[in-house]
Amino acid sequence: xxxxxxxxxxxxxxLILLLVGLTFFGCAGIRSSPEGGSGGVVADGVLFLCxxxxxxxxxxxxxxxxxxxxxxxxxxNGNRLWEVSLEASGPSGGGYGCAPSTTxxxxxxxxxxxxxxxxIAAYNGRIYAISASTRLSQDxxxxxxxPQPVIGGPAVVGDRLYLGSADGNVYALNGAxxxxxxxxxxxxxxxxxxxxxxxxxxxxxxxxxLYALDASDGTKKWDFxxxxxxxxxxxxxxxxxxFGSFDRHLYAVDTGGSLKWKxxxxxxxxxxxxxxxxxxxxxxxxxxxxxxxxxxxDKTNEFDLGSPISSSPVLAGSSVVIASEEGKVYAIDTxxxxxxxxxxxxxxxxxxxxxxxxVVYVYTGSQNLYALDAESGATLWSIxxx
Amino acid sequence: MGxxxxxxxIAMQPMVNTLIxxxxxxxxxxxxxxxxxxxxxxxxxxxxxxxxxxxSKAMQALQPKLAEIQKKYAKDKxxxxxxxxxxxxxxxxxxxxxxxxLLVQMPVWIALYQSIMRLLAVIPENLLGLSDYLYSWPxxxxxxxxxxxxxxxxxxxGDMLLAILVGGTMWVQQKMIMAPGADPKQxxxxxxxxxxxxxxxxxxxxxxxxxxxLFWVTSNVxxxxxxxxxxxxxxxxxxxxxxxTDKDKKYKERIAEVEKAPEGADxxxxxxxxxxxxxxxxxxxxxxxxxxxxxxxIRATRRKPRRGGSHRRKGR
Numbered sequence: 001x002x003x004x005x006x007x008x009x010x011x012x013x014x015l016i017l018l019l020v021g022l023t024f025f026g027c028a029g030i031r032s033s034p035e036g037g038s039g040g041v042v043a044d045g046v047l048f049l050c051x052x053x054x055x056x057x058x059x060x061x062x063x064x065x066x067x068x069x070x071x072x073x074x075x076x077n078g079n080r081l082w083e084v085s086l087e088a089s090g091p092s093g094g095g096y097g098c099a100p101s102t103t104x105x106x107x108x109x110x111x112x113x114x115x116x117x118x119x120i121a122a123y124n125g126r127i128y129a130i131s132a133s134t135r136l137s138q139d140x141x142x143x144x145x146x147p148q149p150v151i152g153g154p155a156v157v158g159d160r161l162y163l164g165s166a167d168g169n170v171y172a173l174n175g176a177x178x179x180x181x182x183x184x185x186x187x188x189x190x191x192x193x194x195x196x197x198x199x200x201x202x203x204x205x206x207x208x209x210l211y212a213l214d215a216s217d218g219t220k221k222w223d224f225x226x227x228x229x230x231x232x233x234x235x236x237x238x239x240x241x242x243f244g245s246f247d248r249h250l251y252a253v254d255t256g257g258s259l260k261w262k263x264x265x266x267x268x269x270x271x272x273x274x275x276x277x278x279x280x281x282x283x284x285x286x287x288x289x290x291x292x293x294x295x296x297x298d299k300t301n302e303f304d305l306g307s308p309i310s311s312s313p314v315l316a317g318s319s320v321v322i323a324s325e326e327g328k329v330y331a332i333d334t335x336x337x338x339x340x341x342x343x344x345x346x347x348x349x350x351x352x353x354x355x356x357x358x359v360v361y362v363y364t365g366s367q368n369l370y371a372l373d374a375e376s377g378a379t380l381w382s383i384x385x386x
Numbered sequence: 387m388g389x390x391x392x393x394x395x396i397a398m399q400p401m402v403n404t405l406i407x408x409x410x411x412x413x414x415x416x417x418x419x420x421x422x423x424x425x426x427x428x429x430x431x432x433x434x435x436x437x438x439x440x441x442s443k444a445m446q447a448l449q450p451k452l453a454e455i456q457k458k459y460a461k462d463k464x465x466x467x468x469x470x471x472x473x474x475x476x477x478x479x480x481x482x483x484x485x486x487x488l489l490v491q492m493p494v495w496i497a498l499y500q501s502i503m504r505l506l507a508v509i510p511e512n513l514l515g516l517s518d519y520l521y522s523w524p525x526x527x528x529x530x531x532x533x534x535x536x537x538x539x540x541x542x543x544g545d546m547l548l549a550i551l552v553g554g555t556m557w558v559q560q561k562m563i564m565a566p567g568a569d570p571k572q573x574x575x576x577x578x579x580x581x582x583x584x585x586x587x588x589x590x591x592x593x594x595x596x597x598x599x600l601f602w603v604t605s606n607v608x609x610x611x612x613x614x615x616x617x618x619x620x621x622x623x624x625x626x627x628x629x630x631t632d633k634d635k636k637y638k639e640r641i642a643e644v645e646k647a648p649e650g651a652d653x654x655x656x657x658x659x660x661x662x663x664x665x666x667x668x669x670x671x672x673x674x675x676x677x678x679x680x681x682x683x684i685r686a687t688r689r690k691p692r693r694g695g696s697h698r699r700k701g702r
Contacts, residue, residue, distance in 0.1 A: 034509040228528050308518075
């Protein structure tokens with residue numbers, strides 16, 4: 001009987017250990033609080049970037065970092081020039097139990113620069129305009145009555161600022177006062193960053209439609225419906241709009257709203273594609289980078305990078321630089337269409353890449369910013385930004 | 387393939403995709419899908435749940451005897467443990483019987499919890515991570531992202547009313563299980579747990595997305611139904627003291643007989659499972675009046691000598 005009891009005890013212990021293991025493994029990767037982490041944007045030798053927020057704690061109650069920031073870095077040597085803190089203030093992030101009492105200032109979309117002003121749209125529903133020279137900032141809720149997260153970045157054209165919100169609206173704001181000039185209601189949340197070309201604004205919505213709006217007054221020109229939600233940022237090139245949908249297709253729609261071609265992959269086209277010399281370079285979460293003829297949609301090549309690609313690539317010199325989630329940075333030579341490994345960072349990369357004067361800037365999930373030579377892949381400098 | 391990959395393959399992916407397909411089938415309503423899955427999972431777990439409830443009930447039936455033993459051997463811990471084990475053995479009750487089914491069910495609950503957390507995807511990180519769990523069915527991709535609203539709830543955030551419902555249903559369930567304790571100290575502990583657990587879960591409900599709380603409330607309601615089918619309203623209804631019947635007198639006499647019998651004698655208390663089967667047949671509508679306490683119809687039986695001398699329960 002003792003043997004049986006011991007066996008039962010061992011089985012119980014094994015089960016408990018299994019459960020503890022499963023809990024730890026299973027909870028890994030689930031986040032309850034937004035972390036953000038934008039890509040950078042370079043203007044006049046200064047790189048502007050909003051770092052990720054880290055949360056402490058584990059199962060159940062977590063202590064998310066609430067305060068966001070804008071950091072300015074000298075691109076020549078990686079020195080931090082200045083930073084502006086963006087303090088969290090309402091609306092409530094739940095506030096009950098151990099939920100944070102305010103929504104963190106997590107920033108996903110790239111900052112937009114217009115003259116001296118740097119614009120940032122945040123998860124707490126606020127839009128910030130920060131002077132690069134004085135560091136003075138002004139901010140306001142995009143929708144004062146119903147603040148909802150802003151995931152996509154702002155787009156600036158002239159003295160206007162355009163952005164989409166999870167409240168389902170697309171907004172045009174005055175660049176100086178941040179006052180609303182017009183709004184357009186879609187049928188779902190808007191996480192996409194708008195693309196503007198020839199006074200037409202293109203933006204996707206959770207309602208599965210891509211909208212073409214008159215940028216001057218927000219009136220709808222047309223919409224194009226897909227089978228899935230659209231959160232990727234459209235690319236406009238030679239009168240064709242390219243965008244990914246949650247139905248796993250990459251669509252090419254002409255600026256009149258008619259389908260040119262579409263291509264189905266094994267997962268989502270999350271990142272914004274790039275174009276060079278009539279070739280579309282479209283990275284996908286299935287781990288592949290697809291190359292298409294921009295006009296016909298014929299697939300000219302594909303490269304398996306072995307890990308999902310959520311970071312938007314950039315065109316640097318004669319190469320398209322793509323980073324996979326596992327931290328490998330590749331370059332596709334636009335002339336020979338050859339893929340080569342540029343750098344192996346060993347840190348997760350999800351934020352969009354950014355480039356200036358032959359240097360590619362990569363901000364990783366470990367809160368490190370790397371400056372890589374686009375030709376040799378050598379690390380010119382790196383700093384930690386948190 | 388690591389343990390995390392195996393877990394994703396056998397638990398997470400089926401659960402995530404099932405929830406998405408159900409949401410599509412149930413008018414794109416994620417709340418209804420959560421309720422449906424909770425019902426299906428509970429139905430699949432029904433035999434285990436019944437085993438657990440019955441084991442709990444059997445343990446309760448032993449409480450008066452255990453209290454006596456505790457009193458008797460209060461100063462001799464080793465002897466106390468021996469006597470307790472002896473009692474469990476003789477009555478065919480295993481303390482693990484209460485915990486084991488619960489442990490077996492836990493992976494399912496964890497998978498459901500994780501799936502809900504991922505599918506709500508209110509932040510881009512979770513939505514991005516979700517792509518790893520999806521089957522290549524067109525319906526799965528076209529249904530995402532899921533709508534967060536259900537009734538008055540935003541399934542992605544905590545809700546006060548739902549927290550009260552979670553706490554309330556849990557309290558009812560706990561109260562039904564509670565036995566009228568013979569030992570005031572044990573009764574005090576049970577009372578503390580009665581309030582502590584619901585309050586803790588209500589607090590967690592406020593911190594977690596309502597989608598998870600919806601799963602808890604539905605589970606609690608189902609468990610209340612199962613509990614009711616086994617024990618009636620149990621400790622929830624205050625039963626009036628009964629007059630001592632002939633049956634009760636006989637029961638007391640038999641208990642005394644068992645206690646007087648020298649160690650190793652051939653008289654033992656029957657297995658609780660046997661006794662339970664008896665009481666079910668006998669009780670019928672009287673179940674509700676028992677107050678969830680131990681059965682009063684326990685009868686001693688004469689053990690038939692078996693080869694090897696080990697006691698085995700009928701039906702095994």
